[in-house]
Amino acid sequence: MDNIRPSDIDDKRLRFDSFDGHSDEIFKKKQRLPAMGWNSWNAFGSGNNEELTRAMIDKIKELELDKLGYRYIVLDDGCYKPERVNGRLQPDDVKFPSGFKAMADYVHSNDLKFGMYNDIGTKLCSGAEVGIFGYEKVDCEDYIRWDIDFIKVDNCYYMWDNATFADPSNAKYSYAPNIKSILAEGKILSAVKDAKITGSRAEIRGDYVSFIGTFDGTAPDHTPVGSRSSEVIFELESDTDKETDIIVNYATGEEEGVGQWLQVAVGNEIFFDDMLPATASAETFTDSDPIRILLKAGRNLIRIMNHRRQENTLHSYAEIKNELINAGGDKDIIFSICEWGKTQPQDWGHKVGDSWRILNDITFQVGADGEHGTAAWESDYTTSITSQYNKCVIMDEFASPLRGWNDPDMLVIGMDGINETMNKSHMAMWCMMNSPLMLGMDLRRVKRGDPIYRLISDEDLIGLDQDALGVQAKRIFTTYRCDAPDKEYIRDNKRIDVLAKPLSDGSVALGFFNLDTSDRNDNVSISVDVIYSALGHKMIAPERFKNASSYKITDLITKEENTVTGKTFRIDSIRGCDCKVIKITPVV
Amino acid sequence: MTNREFITELCRVTGEETEDIFIRGRRAGWLEAEDELDPELDIARKQQARILHMYLLKEKKIPDLKDISKAYELKDLFDCRVCANHVAQVYCRGIMDAKNLMKNGRFLWFDLEGIDDDHAIRTHLSRLEDFLS
Helix, strand or coil: CCCCCCCCCCCHHHCHHHCCCCCCCCCCCCCCCCCEEEEHHHHHHHHCCHHHHHHHHHHHHHHCHHHHCCCEEECCCCCECCECECCECCECCCCCCCCHHHHHHHHHHCCCEEEEEEECCCCCCCCCECCCCCCHHHHHHHHHHCCCCEEEEECCCCCCCCCCCCCHHHHHHHECCEEEEEEECCEEEECCCCCEEECCCCEEECCEEECCEECCCCCCCCCCCCCCECEEEEEEEECCCEEEEEEEEEECCCECCECCEEEEEECCEEEEEEECCCCCCCCCCEECCCEEEEECCEEEEEEEECCHHHHHHHHHHHHHHHHHHHHHCCCCCEEEECCCCCCCHHHHHHHCCCEEECCCCCCCCCCECCECCECCCCCCCCCCHHHHHHHHCCCHHHCECCCEEEECCCCCCCCECCCHHHHHHHHHHHHHCCCCEEECCCHHHCCCCCHHHHHHCCHHHHHHHCCCCCCCCEEEEECCCCCCCCCCCCCCCCCEEEEEEECCCCCEEEEEEECCCCCECCCEEEEHHHHHHHHHHHCCCHHHHHHCCEEEEEECCCCCEEEECCCEEEECCECCCCEEEEEEEEEC | CEHHHHHHHHHHHHCCCCCCHHHHHHHHCCCCHHHHHCCCCECEHHHHHHHHHHHHHHHCCCCCCCCCHHHHHECCHHHCCCCHHHHHHHHHCCCCCCEECCCCCCCEECCCCCECCHHHHHHHHHHHHHHHC
16 A cells, blocks of 8 residues: 555546536436445444345334335444455355345335445444555445445545544655745745635644645534635736746645645646655754746736645545446436545535545444443534534535435434433434434344334334425524524523424424423424525415415424414423424414 | 454363364354455454454354444554444453553543553453453
8 A cells, every 4th residue: 555645536526616516427326315224233233144134124124114115224434354355345244144135135126225335435433444545446346236225435544534543653645745935926925824714623833834635524522614724825917928936935744733744736727646755853944946826917816725635535435336336327326425424425425425424433332232222312522413413503504315314323212321201303304304214223122113113113203304395494494692593602501492394285394392300391482484584485385474364383393283363483491302293284 | 462362362261173163153243254364464453353253243252342432542443444343342442452552641542453462462351351250
């Protein structure tokens, strides 16, 4: 693996500047609703095997969960031999003695869909040295041979990123060097005094700019909304179209915030995209060789940047998608990006995937055969229901049937550590947020009619998740003091949130969620006008909703129904961790 | 100490038969294929944690601790997602400990990839033995 480097990127559709657009998609994507099924990880961790998977399939059929939409059976990490055999992936011979094709056949014979797992790095997260890096073609051929319908692709041991589960010195690829100045047209322009710094990632340190790159979004510390990357931009006037050279004064490093890879663009034309020679330290500045650029007559924006953190990751995922298409033609395979929000996949995931994880795992206390595993309502890190919710709830504008779905990780219903009320709110949150609904428990503990069964089979809640309109709920109100409830990243759980979600029949689902573990007596009242104002442009018949003389109210959890003539919907109190979800249907 | 030597030593302190231990351990779910594949590699701390935890869970049927909040003080706990629970279970039970990297303060580091000397490994096994007794 020595002397390898990130691939050249010739396709502009993989570039940062193309992330916003839809007209330049790389692959023909199928519009779809969030995937539903069962994934082995939370239930059994690395201990999943053929016998357990078959038991889960049998249980899904017995409980008829497939008829409700739970159709994808996904084998997560821990199913492969820890090394390749003649360059190919092989099943762990103790866990899956019959092989993956036999497993797929059993899944398909039950009219279910089969999913598998890999990783864009050199190893899987378990440490097994069978990551797909360098083996994209042969692995995708094998996945097609094994007849997969779904692939989850992780991000451990990735070659070109420094953060979380990767070599910290890879920062040389994911950040630009520290930049002091450029020499252009005979003038020295200071990065601190003469340039504009975009985004909030970069930092001024004395007479230079550092942290020119993209936020690591794996941990819950940073908002996903707004510009997550920074550039240093110099403005330069030119009388004519002409070629000229610039020289960049820089210092390199291999640590968070300072790297070695530089991109230089004028407007959206990239003129340099490569490593610079290393300097003695991150504060020992030197001049680059001349970099030839093309100026146009008039005002030019010279962009000093490094978007490779996002572009490399997208490139790696796209390579897998491409090889799946090469091997499988138009076989319908759901592509689940699992890079944990590290490189802000809400910006680019739509180009490749059907969903993208938004954070690190919802729990690390996974189960085993005979052990349920443990989850939590709240935590300081990503390992709780509310940690995932708090980020996902402000990401609604990134999701749609065409783009794909924010993925706040698998359901933890059925694990220890969370009670029935928390389970209920968890399910309702995920359904309101159009999250993939992947069960993550040992289904053998579920019996038809028991509380867990009633919750995971609640057709009204599932109906929200799978509603054909495909609009992720928007937070339209919170009792936390803030100016923009739909945009502000709030991690203090002592609050009630109100989410609204337009539905395909012209109605609106309204969810009141108490994030607090204590009961609250807040009087929270939401008017039709507030809903209309926030979501009218996404509703099927907004004027009909706004002007209705009365509304049919269906409590989607208690199933109670009534009709009201008022224009407000309210709660006066709500138990700790509880929720109330109603469907508001206008009656003309 | 190599993977093989560690597993042999674990068997000695717990009274397990060593014959066919790799295949029996894998079937029981407390050993992984990688343990059998690389038996002569020095055992890393994260592997010790995995084997010790999974031995307690699968062979001794001792349920996991639900509250692992004490392990959150380990700065590298979440550096390996599949290791986190193994590390937390043996750390919270006092079977394996962490290093404090600060002279005047507290910066606890489990050192997932670290290789312990034989004395340290025997201490872990001895603590496991005490825990089981």
